[in-house]
Amino acid sequence: MSESPIVRFEGVTKSYRTGKVETPVLRGVDLAIAPGELCAIVGTSGSGKSTLLNLIGGLDRAYSGTVSVAGQDLGALSDAELSHLRNEKVGFVFQQFNLLEHLSCLENVAMPAIFARRTLPDSHERAQRALDRVGIGERSRDLPQNLSGGQKQRVAIARALFNRPPLLLCDEPTGNLDSKTGQQIIELFAELNRQDGITLIIVTHESRVSSAAHRVIRLEDGRIVDGRGAVGVEGAPPDEAAAEVSPTTAAEGST
Secondary structure (H helix, E strand, O other): OOOOOOEEEEEEEEEEEEOOEEEEEEEEEEEEEOOOOEEEEEOOOOOOHHHHHHHHOOOOOOOEEEEEEOOEEHHHOOHHHHHHHHHHHEEEEEOOOOOOOOOOHHHHHOHHHHHOOOOOOOHHHHHHHHHHHOOOHHHOOOOHHHOOHHHHHHHHHHHHHOOOOOEEEEEOOOOOOOHHHHHHHHHHHHHHHHHHOOEEEEEOOOHHHHOOOOEEEEEEOOEEEEOOOOOOHHHOOHHHHHHHHOOOOHHHHOO
């Protein structure tokens, strides 16, 4: 029996309100992402890419419809339950590395243990293994200010891997990197997906990132216009899997 989608959207709508003006950002989105996929989310500025990622990560709860991650309906979770799911099941990688400059790389990577308000006797050993995994273990005692941009992003990825989550959400992770360093990060993501089975969902505007993905999900005006269905669900070819998990409706294909 095949695994259920690790991410599922059903009829998800999201708007932002400024005064009396309501601006729709997502319009009835249906989406399924299978465990082990490497997906790129693309679209023009304002198409809803980052909003979609924020909903998957439980960072925004003001929406209608159903968002499920790792089999749990996010809308049905308490704040504490949602925080626990984020900490255990989801890793985040952003364009800005968000490292604490006064902490060593090792200490930055071990931060999720502090956020979880628990003591892990092996937290530094686990952080060191994460740094080793992304190829920067020898810099564990260095401060972020002594690292290049690519090295900082590797530390940020190691931090996202600290709790060994099955899902990584990445928002423009190569946006602040030069082309050579960016390509190295893309190759690292592909390796983590291939060797460790981690599901990656990457918001990007760069074709070099989307070309490395199994599936490109394209958003226009808050609607998915391409790449809606999960790849390989129940062993079916991509087209059959897409039809089974998330049926295409004619209304969604236009904006």
